[in-house]
Amino acid sequence: MRLFVYLSEILGRNVCDARNHVVGKIYDVSMRMSEEVFPRTESILVRRGFFKKEYAKIPIADCADLGRPLRLKISKEKVVFQEEKIRSTFSLCRHILDQQVVDINDQKVVRVNDVHLLRIDNQFHLAHVDIGIRGIIRRLEWNKMIDGVVRLFAPDSSFLTQEDFISWKNTQVLTIGRSHNVLRSNMARQKLSRIPPTQLAEIMEDLDVFEKVSLFKSFSVDMQHKVFTDMALQEKEELIDQLSNHDAVRIIENIPKDEATDLLLNLPKDKMMNLLRLMKRENAMILKKLLGFEKDSAGGLMTTEYLSLPEDSFVKDALQEIKNNVEKPVNLFHIYIVDNDNRLLGSTSLRNFINADLNTPITETCFSYRIFVRTDDDIEEVALILEKYKFSSIPVLNEDDILQGVITIDDVVEELISIAWKKYDGQL
């Protein structure tokens, strides 16, 4: 008895009952939705008739022998056929075979040519998916012929043994999520979380919108925020469009404020207002304020996440403030000193105080000059100042010197790249 069988070999196989009468042919295999690493078969889906097709679902427990033909413990009469095709929530033909899955190890999207099943204890376990050329040839039923020819001319050819498998635990299904949440083993989820968010965002680009949503929903909440931040603007819009308002709001509230503004600006107006309404009051206030600024001005570029301290703080407070915010998407190197009205008094950087005595007043470590931009300054000005002082972020003030937010260098670079790209594109 072979330990492994291919799905393509099982499909179309005859099913016989205990007295050797033919019951029908296998057309699909339904799997159990569970957290197992290698899911087990739940039932065999059988079809009979040619012009008038009928379908039946036979639990795996009723099978006596999974060989060829597949033999049942029960008699033919016990199998209930129905005219309507049986749709199971997780079946190999509908959800795995010929569909796209994410190969978690190689971090790319691949198409499944065949499914490799492990046969033990009168059970099929989903072991590997086959993505290789041999899988295609097997499905076309040319494998014997082609293998024969190859063996004749090159008996040692690596082609004969080279299977292109991905272990089931390293794949992420995309199709089931359309209507259900994909249940995955913890192992797979952990593996998925080890892929860098940037890479995941890139994988998402290869998928259609439903697959995107499905994959996205399988991430942990924290991961969702990171991946979302790294996605291209158009992709973000598409995803927000598909997610429930509740999820959309949660994501927008948890990504950096400047990214959130960019996204909101690109949404249809009613959608934007709707999302703002559903947000926490303070978040909505901040975003509305940011939305009022021109896109390429300092106000439009800035984010409202920054570290600030009152005038009477000490170096130890500054260090503590940095430690408290390590997890947040905020520039940790610059701390701004403000008064009670949030008016900017000065700024300091980690470099200035990291070696200072813990009880030194923070104002003593400040730069001797105040460097800032105004909300209506344009991006070129911001870029020039950042470059001049070699800062990684710069405060943005309104006319009354009140600190509105900061611009970090990556946002400027991002914007400049897109401007440069547009210019370059125009020259082509």
Add this chain to the structure above:
Amino acid sequence: MKKFWETFKNSRPIKSLLLFLAVMGPGIITANVDNDAGGIATYSLAGAHFGYTLMWSLVPITLALILVQEMCARMAVATGKGLADLIRENYGVKVTFYLMFVLFLVNLTNVMAEFSGIAMSLELFHISRFLSVPVSAILVWMLVVKGTYKSVEKIFLFACLFYVAYIFSGFMAKPDWTDVLHQTLHPKMEWKLDYTIMLVGLVGTTIAPWMQFYLQSSIVEKGVTPEEYKHIKIDVVGGCILAPVIAFFIVVACGATLFQEGIMIESAQEAAVALKPLAGQYASVLFALGLFNASFFAASVLPLSTSYCVCEGMGWDAGIDKRFEEAPHFFWMYTFMIAIGAGVVLIPRFPLLGMMYFSQVGNGILLPFILIFMLKLINDKELMGEFANSKFLNIITWVAVAIIIALTLTMVVFALSNSDALFGIK
């Protein structure tokens, strides 16, 4: 000023116009690639050899084209997937493989037709095909692999204004408009072999199988959302009307000139006569430039779109932004199509016009099978949701499929019973 622009931009009609312009493109581009070398050849032959007697067929063909292309657009918007992807996911690798194989062969003959068009047009300028074809093949290959195609596309599209020449020429030839209108509105079938072949060719060139894959992929690539669907619909329907209107005038221009004088098209010189009423002695220059643009445009699009959709269906990596080692199937297939497509044209005494014409007949034979898959897919409620076909649309489309199949069968029956006549048309 800025404020004014903002309010102007956000006013309702302007906003929808801007939205339309943003999603516009795929339909119009597909329509223009549709009038390729094979198209010009087939329409010219139809007008020159049959006068206006085939004009009536353009009406149902246009309707069918709109129907089919709108279905493609709808599938693209509802599923976000290409046609090859959908066929693979719903019918398995076996069906997909054989379908892709046939599509590949038929499209290969179309590529041969495009290079035949290049050879024919430049021979009017006395440029040998042994120079023009290899140079064009290399140019096409570079254009796409080096990624400059997108910027050149606009030039191609602009050059498609050449078709306007046929409209003017059609008018200036002073055709008998009552006869033209009468023939257009009164369907009359002639049960003859060459007539049926021509009908299949007309169907195949106007509703080419590759167009469905190409249009659907371009809309998917554009990322059109269901809300923007009505805009893309205008674009697609617009394109579907534009292409046959040009076909109409090509047939009229040829019918009013070549058919009247009893000239049978055997080479580019004769085909160019159709433009004489407009361009006089410069007719062949105009014709050559137009044919060259059409052929070159389609020669850049066809091998690329074929390789894309075959790779998509088979699950191989594809994309011109990938490196050769990352997507070997894709690049090999692409290179192969251009090399073979251009190579066969160099065979001595290769029948250029015959290639251009019969490749379109091949399209016509393959078309109903693609349509059957499309119809089955678009009726899958689970896949399409609210975008699934209505009963009414289903009936018309199935009727269209039945007619095309019947036409092909009639042609085969005629051909078998009268195999001599098959080679009557060059």
